[in-house]
Amino acid sequence: MQTFTTREQIIEAVNRLFVSTDYREWQKLQTEVFTPTVHFDMSSLGAGAAKDLPAGEICAMWESGFAGIDAVHHHSGNFLVTVNGENATVFCYATATHYKAAATQGHTREFVGSYDLGLQRTPAGWRINRFRYNVKYTAGNMELK
Numbered sequence: 324m325q326t327f328t329t330r331e332q333i334i335e336a337v338n339r340l341f342v343s344t345d346y347r348e349w350q351k352l353q354t355e356v357f358t359p360t361v362h363f364d365m366s367s368l369g370a371g372a373a374k375d376l377p378a379g380e381i382c383a384m385w386e387s388g389f390a391g392i393d394a395v396h397h398h399s400g401n402f403l404v405t406v407n408g409e410n411a412t413v414f415c416y417a418t419a420t421h422y423k424a425a426a427t428q429g430h431t432r433e434f435v436g437s438y439d440l441g442l443q444r445t446p447a448g449w450r451i452n453r454f455r456y457n458v459k460y461t462a463g464n465m466e467l468k
């Protein structure tokens with residue numbers, strides 16, 4: 324049996340966030356990635372103040388936001404992990420590219436930035452309970468029209 328370090332388990336949870344989002348696995352995000360309620364902050368993209376949201380509401384927002392987009396691709400790295408008992412924080416860089424074949428003013432838009440994530444150890448494994456995105460810049464056809 325192979326065992327993973329705590330750091331590896333935490334990074335795996337973060338990777339599941341991005342992969343499950345790309346594959347639009349909304350149920351998996353709710354049961355395998357997020358805690359039932361997440362302190363959610365996308366204010367750097369103009370989404371209003373940070374607030375506590377049910378994981379299902381976050382997934383519903385993303386599902387609606389990705390409607391009509393043909394592909395979503397996240398790429399992350401530079402993980403800085405701090406563990407404090409049953410809680411952890413992760414800082415990482417990430418890019419997200421959205422592709423829409425039918426767009427006439429450019430097929431892609433790109434978001435480049437970093438994430439500050441909080442995780443909590445649960446009986447089922449590490450789960451994300453705090454989510455903050457920090458946009459550095461965006462590029463491309465932001466409306467995908």
